[in-house]
């Protein structure tokens with residue numbers, strides 16, 4: 001492997017997972033599942049996470065997920081793959097055999113495609129709580145109607161997902177709390193919120209799923 005800063009040290013990953021579990025124990029208000037986000041790392045990151053007791057692994061590009069999932073499956077290991085990135089409709093078919101939870105469903109059209117290719121699939125609805133236009137996700141005002149409509153499809157609508165604002169943790173706290181309140185109003189258990197930079201705040205505001213990359217694996221390779 002090239003640059004040692006980018007290689008995966010399984011012992012270090014195990015330490016980082018232990019530290020993350022401790023952080024969850026200290027800050028969470030509900031039971032929390034960890035999704036180890038392995039994007040841009042090789043299959044060795046997936047194996048290190050599994051060895052540390054992680055079950056769910058997240059990716060945000062379709063091709064990368066499929067390639068890594070095939071490589072990992074060839075070794076006999078069986079992580080639960082989560083898709084955390086923006087989903088293009090024309091990628092749903094190739095993802096469907098692998099993905100156990102779709103985190104970022106942000107339109108009824110996409111939901112319909114997932115229901116067609118993966119009947120009964122577990123999904124989260126992504127809300128854009130920051131108002132940043134380059135972020136995907138439904139405007140908060142459209143979330144309830146979309147959830148209701150999705151309940152009419154052959155899907156298991158489990159909760160909501162958001163990506164926090166960069167930098168401002170007070171602002172993020174308000175947005176996490178707002179997402180949690182929306183989920184509760186809709187009778188949804190899961191809130192996928194909190195990444196390496198805003199974990200404590202997301203946990204304190206009721207996250208049930210955290211998506212963590214750099215805290216577990218270190219800085220991502222850029223290429």
Ligand SMILES: *Cc1c(COP(=O)(O)O)cnc(C)c1O
Pocket residue numbers: 037039060084085163195196197211212213214215
């Ligand atoms: C990359 C990514 C993460 C993990 O980010 P870190 O800051 O490395 O923890 C979480 N969620 C999504 C949607 C991502 O794309």
